[in-house]
Amino acid sequence: MASLSPPILSLKSLFLSLLFTLNHAVFAVTVYGQTPLGMTMTSSLASGPVPTLPAYDKTVLIPPGPPQPPTTAFGLELQPQAASVPGLSITQSGAFLGFSIEMSVVNQVLGKNSSHIAVPLLNLLGNLQHRAGSVRIRCGGNTQELARFTDQLDNGAAIAKEKGNALNPTQTPAVLYTMDLFYIMSNISSLVNVKWYLGIPFNDTNFDLRISEYGQAILGDNLLALQAGNEPDLYARHQKRPETWHVADYMREFGDLVSFINNHPNIPIKNNLIGPSVASADWTPEMVWDAGYIETFKDVLSIIAVEHYPNNNCFAAFGGSGSLKIPQDEFAAYLNHNAGRDLVRPYLNSSAIALAAGKPFMMFETNTASCGGFPGISDTFGATLWALDYGYQMAYANFSGALFHVGGQNVYYNPFTAPPTNQTAFHQWTVGAIFYSVLVMTESFGKSNQSRIIDLNANGDNIFTPAYAIYDQDVLSKVALFNYVDDASGASDYTATISVGGGNTGAPNSSPAEVKVKYLAASSVSTGVNITWANQTFGNAFEVDGHLKGDLEIVTVPCDQASNTCQIRVPAPGFALVFINGNPEVEESDITFSTTAFTKLMNTATVDPAVLETSNGMSGKDRSKMGSTSFGSIDNGASAAIHGYVSVVTAVTSMMAGWILLRHVI
Structure with missing residues (x-):
C-alpha cells in the first residue's frame, strides 16, 4: 500500500478545529441553549461560546426524581x-421499525451516488437485517413534494438542493435528483435486504411520475409503495395550497393522480399508493375516512398511513408563531408508559378501519419532536426507552410498521448521522439513541413474521x-x-x-x-x-x-x-x-463490509472493492447545500455532509474551502 505522509496530528487537529469553528460561526441570540438557526452554543472556561451542530449536542438535562415509594x-x-x-396484536414483522430519510439529505446518508455508498450505513443496516431479515426505508418527507428530475448534476451527485419557497414556514428546499438516485437504492438492496418507499411529488397536480416510473423499473420488488401526498392537512397552513383547500380538494387531486397513473404506459403497477399521510394537525384521520377516502381508493391503496410527532421545537428553530418549549420542562413527559399510549390512542379507530379494509396501517413518519427534536431529550437513553415503548405500543395497536425520521446535521433526533465533511479525516459516524430502539425491536420480533x-x-x-x-x-x-x-x-x-x-x-x-x-x-x-x-x-x-x-x-x-x-x-x-422460548442472537451481523483502505490515520469499514467502489468526501460547494429538511427544519448553511466513503483507486492531498482531505490508497 502506498500512502501520503500526513502532517503532525496535533497541528492538523488544531487547524481543522479552528476552521470548523469559523466555518460554522453564527451570530444570533441564544434561546435556552439554541440559536434560531438550530445550533447549540456550548462554552468552556477557556473560551467563549462555540457553536455545536445539533446532531452532536451535549446538553444534559436533570431527570425526574424517582417515585416514592419505589417499585422493588x-x-x-x-x-x-x-x-x-x-x-393479542396482529402478526408483526421484525422490520416493524424502520427509517424515514428526508429526500434532500439522501446523499449524506446513503451515498453521493451509486458508486459511492456509505459503508457505515451498510454495516448498521446489516445488523438489523441479521435480526429481522429485512429493513424498511422511506426516502421522502417535505422535500419529495418539490422534487424535480434532472439528467445530470455537478460532481456526479444523485441529489442536489435548491432554495425553497421563502413563504413556506419550514423553508423546505426543492430537490433535484437524477436517475442515479434509484441506482443508489438498488445497489444498497443488492448488499443488504432493504425495501424502499418513495414519494410522488404532489406540489404540481400536473404530476411528474418519473419517480414512480423509474422506481418501479430499477428497484423492482425492492420498491414497496409510493406515497401520494406528504402531510396534506398542512398544505394550506404552509401556503402550498389556498386557505380554502380541504379534504374534498385532496380527494379530488388524489383521484387525478390515480387517473394519471392508470393512463401511464410505463408504470405497470397501478395499486401501490400510500395515503393519506395526514399529520393530524389541521385534519383528523376521521375527517378523511368520513369523506369516503378508503372506499373510493381501496383498489389503488397499498398502505394506509398517518404521520405524527408528539411535540415540536419549532419556536426555538424558527421563532414566529407558537411558544418556546423548554426541554427541561418537556423531559418528564417522555419518561413513562403514558407517552406511547397517549400517542397511539387517537389512532385506535383508524387502525381498526384499516384492518377491516384489509390494508396495513403505518406511522409513516415520526420522532421525538418536529422541527428537529429537543436537545437533551432526543439524543438520550430516555428517548431510547420512549421509542421502544412507543414502537411496542403501535404494534399492540395493530399498526404494521413505523418509520423514525432522519434529517441532516441540524437535528437532534437522528438514528444515525454522518460527520461534517471537514471532519471526515478524523471522525466516523454517530449513532443516535433511537437506533438502539430499532435494534432491540428487530430482535424482539425476529424473522418469523409471526410475532x-x-x-x-x-x-x-x-x-x-x-x-x-x-x-x-x-x-x-x-x-x-x-x-x-x-x-x-x-x-x-x-x-x-x-x-x-x-x-x-x-x-x-x-x-x-x-x-x-x-x-x-x-x-x-x-x-x-x-x-x-x-x-x-x-x-x-x-x-x-x-x-x-x-x-x-x-x-x-x-x-x-x-x-x-x-x-x-x-x-x-x-x-x-x-x-422464554428460543435463543437470543449471540453474534453480530455476518454482513460486514471492509477493505484495507484508510481515511487519514484510521482504518474504516468499507465495501469490498470487488463489489463496490467507494470514495471519501465531497466539495465545499456540495456541502453548503446539505442541511436538514425534516418537517420544520431549515437549511441554515451551517450543516455539512458526508463521511465514511473510502476511495480504493486514488490518492489525493488537497486543501479546498478551508478544509483538508488526505487519502490513503491501496
Whole structure:
C-alpha cells in the first residue's frame, strides 16, 4: 500500500478545529441553549461560546426524581399459548421499525451516488437485517413534494438542493435528483435486504411520475409503495395550497393522480399508493375516512398511513408563531408508559378501519419532536426507552410498521448521522439513541413474521414499569420489561417474577429451567453516551463504523421449576428482554463490509472493492447545500455532509474551502 505522509496530528487537529469553528460561526441570540438557526452554543472556561451542530449536542438535562415509594418487585403470570390470550396484536414483522430519510439529505446518508455508498450505513443496516431479515426505508418527507428530475448534476451527485419557497414556514428546499438516485437504492438492496418507499411529488397536480416510473423499473420488488401526498392537512397552513383547500380538494387531486397513473404506459403497477399521510394537525384521520377516502381508493391503496410527532421545537428553530418549549420542562413527559399510549390512542379507530379494509396501517413518519427534536431529550437513553415503548405500543395497536425520521446535521433526533465533511479525516459516524430502539425491536420480533404482542398492564399498570409479552408462532417467546426510573442508588431497581402457566392461568406449570436475558442499559435517562445492548455498543459520537463493539453479555437466569418462577432484575433505568422460548442472537451481523483502505490515520469499514467502489468526501460547494429538511427544519448553511466513503483507486492531498482531505490508497 502506498500512502501520503500526513502532517503532525496535533497541528492538523488544531487547524481543522479552528476552521470548523469559523466555518460554522453564527451570530444570533441564544434561546435556552439554541440559536434560531438550530445550533447549540456550548462554552468552556477557556473560551467563549462555540457553536455545536445539533446532531452532536451535549446538553444534559436533570431527570425526574424517582417515585416514592419505589417499585422493588412485582409478578407476572403468563399463558404459554397465544390461543389463551385475548387481545393479542396482529402478526408483526421484525422490520416493524424502520427509517424515514428526508429526500434532500439522501446523499449524506446513503451515498453521493451509486458508486459511492456509505459503508457505515451498510454495516448498521446489516445488523438489523441479521435480526429481522429485512429493513424498511422511506426516502421522502417535505422535500419529495418539490422534487424535480434532472439528467445530470455537478460532481456526479444523485441529489442536489435548491432554495425553497421563502413563504413556506419550514423553508423546505426543492430537490433535484437524477436517475442515479434509484441506482443508489438498488445497489444498497443488492448488499443488504432493504425495501424502499418513495414519494410522488404532489406540489404540481400536473404530476411528474418519473419517480414512480423509474422506481418501479430499477428497484423492482425492492420498491414497496409510493406515497401520494406528504402531510396534506398542512398544505394550506404552509401556503402550498389556498386557505380554502380541504379534504374534498385532496380527494379530488388524489383521484387525478390515480387517473394519471392508470393512463401511464410505463408504470405497470397501478395499486401501490400510500395515503393519506395526514399529520393530524389541521385534519383528523376521521375527517378523511368520513369523506369516503378508503372506499373510493381501496383498489389503488397499498398502505394506509398517518404521520405524527408528539411535540415540536419549532419556536426555538424558527421563532414566529407558537411558544418556546423548554426541554427541561418537556423531559418528564417522555419518561413513562403514558407517552406511547397517549400517542397511539387517537389512532385506535383508524387502525381498526384499516384492518377491516384489509390494508396495513403505518406511522409513516415520526420522532421525538418536529422541527428537529429537543436537545437533551432526543439524543438520550430516555428517548431510547420512549421509542421502544412507543414502537411496542403501535404494534399492540395493530399498526404494521413505523418509520423514525432522519434529517441532516441540524437535528437532534437522528438514528444515525454522518460527520461534517471537514471532519471526515478524523471522525466516523454517530449513532443516535433511537437506533438502539430499532435494534432491540428487530430482535424482539425476529424473522418469523409471526410475532404477536400484548401490553401486560404490569405492576398494577404502573407507568414507570411497563411490560409486554411476545408470542411467536403462537407460543410465548419473550417478555419485555421496562424501568423508566432514574435512580443510581439502586433503590428503584426491581425484580419481576415471571410464571409461565400455573397460578390463575388455568394452564399447567410451564416455566423453563432457565431463561436468557439481554439488557438495554445506560447510566441515566439523561445521557446519550455509552448506551449498550447486551453490553455492546456502536460507540459514541464520531466513533461508529457500523459494527457493535465490546464483549457480548447474555445473562442466564435459572428458574425455580418447583415454584414455577423466574426472577428477572431490571435496573433503574433500564430494559430487559427475556427469552422464554428460543435463543437470543449471540453474534453480530455476518454482513460486514471492509477493505484495507484508510481515511487519514484510521482504518474504516468499507465495501469490498470487488463489489463496490467507494470514495471519501465531497466539495465545499456540495456541502453548503446539505442541511436538514425534516418537517420544520431549515437549511441554515451551517450543516455539512458526508463521511465514511473510502476511495480504493486514488490518492489525493488537497486543501479546498478551508478544509483538508488526505487519502490513503491501496
